[in-house]
Amino acid sequence: MDLASKAGADSRANLPFVYRQYSAEQLKQVLHKMYLIRRFEEGAEECYTRGLIHGTMHLSIGQEASAMGICMPLAEDDQITSTHRGHGHCIAKGAEVKRMFAEFFGKTTGYCKGRGGSMHIADVAKGNLGANGIVAGGIPIAVGAGLSSKMMKTGKVVVSFFGDGANNEGAFHEALNMAAIWKLPVIFVCENNGYGMSTSTARSTAVKNIAERAAAYSMPGVIVNGNIFSEVAEASHQAVARARAGEGPTLIESKTYRHRGHSKSDRNRYRTKEEIEDWMSNRDPITLFEGEMREFGLIDDKGIQAIRDAVAQEIADGIEFAKTSPSPDIENIQDFVYTEQA
Amino acid sequence: MDAVVRELSYAQAIQEAMATAMEMDERVFLMGEDIGVYGGAFQVTGDLVERFGTERVIDTPISELGGAGVAVGAAVTGMRPIFEFQFSDFATLAMEQIVNQAAKMRFMLGGEVSVPVVMRFPAGSGTGAAAQHSQSLEAWLGHVPGLKVIQPATPHDAKGMLLAAIADPDPVMIFEHKLLYKMKGPVPEGYYTVPIGKAEIRREGRDLTIVATSIMVHKALEAAAALEAEGIDVEVIDLRTIRPMDKQTIIESVKKTSRLLCVYEAVKTLGIGAEVSAMIAESDAFDYLDAPIVRLGGAETPIPYNPELEKATVPQVPGIIAAARDLVKGVR
Structure with a gap:
């Protein structure tokens, strides 16, 4: 609510939600983080191509507004559960890219000390309870975190991110039902990017x-354009307010698109070049947000360039940190299987 | 001063453990199907809802997967949930949350979280409930690093091991044989724990070691008493924990008796008996063996409905006596 000035606020009265809600400085930070997500994933992809990172990864390039918009109204101790396509969520919730790179490089300085990698990236201190390799695996866990919040009266709100594929898993339905009957402070965020691997939602x-699934569980079901930051943030604000007021969960469907394939094995045979090109050229979330920021006079070319430069430096420093960090010792292979007890 | 010891049933002992923990620690709560006013399918939670209220004795919908996940999520975020499966067979509906999430979350996150969840599984045959309500699936979960799997055989251990499980920072799976629920035994009042990962020698003997789990401990003891009349001196080890397994107690016993018989209710193949046998074969106790190791486990069949068939599916006392006698007399 810390608007730049009363006059500034008045002149924005007819603007979309976030421009009324947040200061120019806060919105610049959002753009910064959207760039940080984009460049982090591009950097990770490049490191993978060069053989510096092994395994696989699932890139969320094209979905940055969704992650940022949902996390915008969350406090630091609010919690999220994330998905295999979870790099954006992690950064949006406050993670440092250097420790994420270190994790991807399998190093001890990584968020999971090299045991989790891309698919289990987490930042528990910032409330990210972890990405998940199992489709819909995090949804019941988020409901459990919501139950803790209610029982311990901490006031925390929990967001569960998942994809369109998860909406056909039993865990999704069981979890939504329990959150609804117990009125838990949970927000279910379905990032519908059109495809569960290769199979379209159609x-x-x-x-x-x-x-529409929300109707079956007596909770609001909200559809937003997931590529428009302001739309996503507005829906998230309302859901967070509802959750904090003890009125129960909300299902938000954030319609978006991933520019890249499902994972590194994807040959994109299930969608056309024209479709991908259309989303990249005409509906890129960063381009759209940047355009609005310019239009409303909140940033200029120089400001945008400054963000890009700062992000580029952060990414370069992060990769260097990961490269020079130590690998775990093989003798410690049993660490973290069980809690160490005195 | 020593605690007062009463005779309680196994089910009462478990209920008392839960009540004791709930009184001591407000983070402890119960979840499960029909555990509230109904009292649980086997009346293990009984009247706890009247003492602790519906906020701490939570009836879940019939959602084993989701319910297990909620318990995991609550555990990771500061609570101490005890999740009751109505039947252990229903673990099959929740394996995703148990195996992929509860067991691995601490590891995958580099030690940044603990998952102090307890899951209770009423298990085993003998109730005429047929193939989908009578299985013994403890070895399934025993195969998963990150889980601890226990099978207390007495009311005393049921209370003490459940209290140890609740205090444990890691996920503990407790398999309770349904036929033991009504068995009575001495149980101290108040708080005490029986350590996870420690086997107990129930009877000392020189001629043969029987390693048994859960209800089979009692059948093995009955067999041992009968064999005593024949001059065969049997040592009976109650394994109590199948993960982490107390190897040393078994190794020491086999070194003493030179013969090993494993008795367990679960399907014989790829089970606890295989693990115990291989562990002995790999240990220095192998050189002490005077006879092949023998396993008595469940038949390679689902549990049948017909009571005579059902009985014949799992080891019974006469079979244990015969196998032990053959082993000691060198028939095998």
Whole structure:
């Protein structure tokens, strides 16, 4: 709510939600973080291509507004559960890219000390309870965190991110039902990027909009354009307010698109070049947000360049940190299987 | 001053453990299907809802996967949930949360979280409930690093091991044989723990070691008493924990008796008996063996409904006596 000035606020009265809600400085920070997510994933992809990172990864390039918009109203001790496509969520919730790179490089300085990698990236101190390799695996866990919040009266709100694929898993339905009957402070965020691996939602899902599933669990189902930061943030604000007031969960369907394939094995045979090109050229979330910021006079070319330069430096420093960090000792292979007890 | 010791049933002992923990620690709460006013399918939670209220004795929908996940999530974020499965067979519906999440979360996150969840599984055959309500699936979970798996055989251990499980920072799976619920035994009042990972020698003997789990401990003791009349002196080890296994107690016993018989209710193949046998074969106790190791486990079949067939599916006292006698007399 810390608007730049009363006059500034008045002149923004007819602007979309976030421009009324946040200061120019805060919105510049959002743009910074959207760039940070984009460049982090591009950097990780490049490191993978060069053989510096092994395994696989699932890139969320094209979905940055969704991660940022949802996390915008969250406090530091609010919690999230994330997905295999979770790099953006992690950064949006406050993680440092150098420790994320270190994790991808399998180093002891990584968030999971090299045991988790991309698919289990987490930052518990900032409330990110972890990405998850199992589709819908984090959804019941988020409901459990919501139950803790209610029982311990901490006031924490829990966001569960998942993809369109998860909406056909039993865990999704069981979790939504329990959150609804117990009125838990949980926000279910379905980032619908159109495809569960190669299978389109049109082929996999009986309802046209996944938000319609909310009706079955007596909670609000909200559809937002996931590539427009302000739309996502506004829906998240309302859901957070509802959760904090003890009124229960919300299902937000954030319609978006991933520019890259499902994982590193994807040959993109299930969608056309034209479709991908259309989303990249006409609906890129960073381009859209940057355009609005310019239009409303909140940033200029120089400001944008400054953000890009700062992000580039942060990414370069992060990769260097990861490269020079130590690897775990093989003799410590049993660490963290069980809690060490005196 | 020593605690007062009463005779309680196994089910009462478990209920008392839960009540004791709930009184001591407000983070401890119960979740499960019909554990509230119904009292649980086997009346283990009984009247706890009246003492602790519906906020701490939570009836869940029939959602084993989701319920297990909620318990995991609550455990990771500061609570101490005890999740009751109505039947251990329903673990099959929740394996994702148990195996992929509860067991691995601490590891995957580099030690940044602990998962202090307890899951209770009423298990085993003998109730005429047929193939989907009678299984012994403890070895399934025993195969997963990150989990601890226990099978107390007496009311005393049921209370003490459950209290140890609740205090444990890691996920503990407790398999309770349904036929033991009504068995009575001495149980001290108040708080005490029986350590996870420690076997107990229930009977000392020179001629043969029987390693048994859960209800089979009692059948092995009955067999041992009968064999005593024949001059065969049997040592009976109650394994109590199948992960982490107390190897040393078994190794020392086999070195003393030179013969090993494993008795367990779960399907014989790829089970506890295989693990104990291989562990002995790999140890220095192998050189002490005077006879092949023998396993008595469940038949290679689902549990049948017909009571005579059902009985014949799992080891019984006469079979244990015969196997032990053959082993000691060198028939095998």
